[in-house]
Amino acid sequence: MGRLKLISKALSIGKVTEKYPFAPIEVPEDYRGKPVIDGEKCIGCGACANACPPQAIQVYDDVERGVRVVHLFLGRCIFCARCQDVCPVGAIKLTKEFELATPDHDDLHQVVELKLVRCSKCGKPFDTYRHLIQVAENVPPWERELLLLCPECRMEKTSEWRLWGCRK
């Protein structure tokens, strides 16, 4: 008895199968698809790498070439959108793109390379130009003094100040 009812149900529903892959499908507005780093906007601060649970985004310095590398490996990405949440400049966004399949493993990498500033004292590259500009714009002018020093030299300098009780 119940079975016959289901047949009429099936007839009334009709065809539900999507035409995909022969016709495109709609995904909702907030779909968490492929993350894309906008190289123009990225400042190389590394917030995304800190937040990324699977370490799909890694940020490291290539000291020899004097660049900071922001490396996103899509294969390991879990599409949680934490990077999008924490990015201070909105450089990384999750798009609606979901057709990411590829036969080539190398296609799954996104790399952004940013030039590093050299420390004005010891000459070691330590931070990107863009990040320093971002920091400088957000602090009052008198705090920008030690901006061009690498963390070690900065520490040395401040301890000197403390020792002498004044800025020399």
Add this chain to the structure above:
Amino acid sequence: MIKRSLWVFHLNSGSCNGCDIEVLNMFAPRNDVERLGIKLVGSPRHADAIAFTGPITRECLPKVIDALTAVPDPKVVLAIGACACGGGIWYDTYSVIGGIKELYKILKEEYNIEPPATVFIPGCPPKPEAIIYGVALARGMLQKKQFAQVYVEPEESLEAEKSRLEALVREAKGTRHFLPKIAVRRV
């Protein structure tokens, strides 16, 4: 890679079930991949393709290798999900091998087996449509859309940034200096 109907053997190497259910979902009415000639089979000997999920746990490794080598050539591996593509969230723990690339390395070094053709389908889990797209790619029905992206900071913007940074630091020079707190505090 393979032009005709794909018979798929589902190989779970320790995944969380998310991808496995999406693989099953492909056979449900909404996506119904049997219209493309895709069928799940029970034995690796019958299969043309392997729906590979999971990061390959240590316990599974010998069994996965057995199942993988049992599939006759030519074969296609569909690496489904973040775990299979790159080891996922647990890619470097003590009991996980860390994705299909690492497995191929072991196969090459210890068994001298060349890695089979592989389609990587990232996602956690990928939509059923994303898996269908990967299958269609393996059958040569579609072109791939995903390419590597490299951005290198261009020289001209670097110049502008340099001068901007210098200007900002120069502003600092003229401002009043404050003593550090520790020196100001008098006992």
Add this chain to the structure above:
Amino acid sequence: MVVEVLKGCKILRHDDRVTVAEVSPERAREIAKGLFNAGCYYSCGMGVDERPVNMRFAMYHVFNCEAERRHVILKLTTPTNELTLPSITPVIEGASWSEREAMDMLGIIFDGHPEPERLILPEDWPEGVYPLRKDFPYNKKLPPAKPKEGRKKPRPDIIEVPLGPYHPTLHEPEYFELYVKGDKIVDAKYRGFHIHRGMEKLAESRMTLNQVPFLAERICGICGCTHSTAYCQAVEDAAGIYVPERARYIRTIMLEIERLHSHLLWFGVACHLLGFDSGFMHLWRAREYIMDIAELITGNRKTYGINIIGGVRRDIPEKKKRKVLELLDLAEKDSREILDNVVKMGELKERMENVGVLPKKKGREIGVVGPVARASGIDTDVRRDHPYAAYGDLDFEVPVYKGEDVLSRFLVRYDETFQSFSMIKQALDNMPEGELINEDYEIPSFKLGLGVTEAPRGEDVHLVITWGENKVYRWHPRASTYNNLPAIPIMLRGNDIADAPIIIASIDPCFSCTDHVSIIDSENGRVLWRGSLEEGIRRVGNGKA
């Protein structure tokens, strides 16, 4: 009651939800027995390497006391620089796995344990290496060691059938040896732990506090959201974080959506196992609406990624809410029509009635949870007994059936499905305005927190010990299938082999949940089998096995 039992112990915490007591090892068995007699059942156990803090190892036993609506945690510590603790397994059977787990992972020796054997780690794992100790690096890959030889003598009248780890009936890698006599399974041996991924170690080493919800979500692809909620609740409990009202409602909505998708999935599988494939197809079609709702709200069909410590990450604005209600109506209408049809079909009813009986008394002893317990007449539901998220404000009934068989489990889930529809609607209508997340909190150092949720399969328990520096010191999740699996041998006894698939499926087993640290054995339990993912079970039903 509980307080009387704990007389003479050092009470570390006592509030309206949780009681934590430090128990001296000599009194452990007496107090555990006393708690059990007072109506508490054993929930889970966690071993901790506390050497960096106090040069000791500790074992936490969690009891769920429904009568007083509280959890009781007993803390046992080893003497300084020693490894021995008394086992409570002789008095409480349910503690067996937890203690073996602690033996494997931490090297604590439980005095008096009936079968102190390796449970979790792979066979080729070297002896004397304990991954959850603090001095073991999480990413150390050890070379394989030679496994210990140890095989049981074959019995002449019984045929041994190896099954797995890759077999058409299994979709997760698991290995069984079935002992068959004629048409009946008389015994089975199980080797699980294929899905041990080292999650607990990963959480306390590489990850930060706010990354773990995403790890917890990946314990299981079907009921991930309850795991991440339970983790967040555990941390919020430890640190005393206030969660905004609106966030609680959104959590509730997502948990119920997850329950709907899980139950509809189960109905489809059950129909298939009973040889009713059109039911399977119809139900999975109706389930797609639920998947669409999840995708609409969170941006992904399965891993919602909505929970974070202190609240949720995504809002449900008015526009989405209307769309969700629309889809929900469609799904409810569809699933009600189909399920009503299914329930009315005599053939299906006959295959489920009086099959796989689990008596109430036995169920209580094992400590079954969720729909399995409710189908055996045990009135238990975390949502009502220990209200969390917004469940305290919602109006719902807990279905309890006294049939003790597969049909009752079907009917419990049937009722629950429609309760969920109504709960989601209530929550959407009553959702208060306000903030989504409270980010103003401080995490205390070395504090224990407990988070409990009702997953589609039963009670999930998460224990967290926080650590400063944005880290967890120890995190121990316990999934519901862990408690339900020991019931399977009892259900199977005296049944036909043809009914085995539906009996196993009737607890809605979720093995990757259980296996995150892995479990299950069957030595004397005369277990079973361990079918795995629904598809696997479904194929057994097809007779392809």
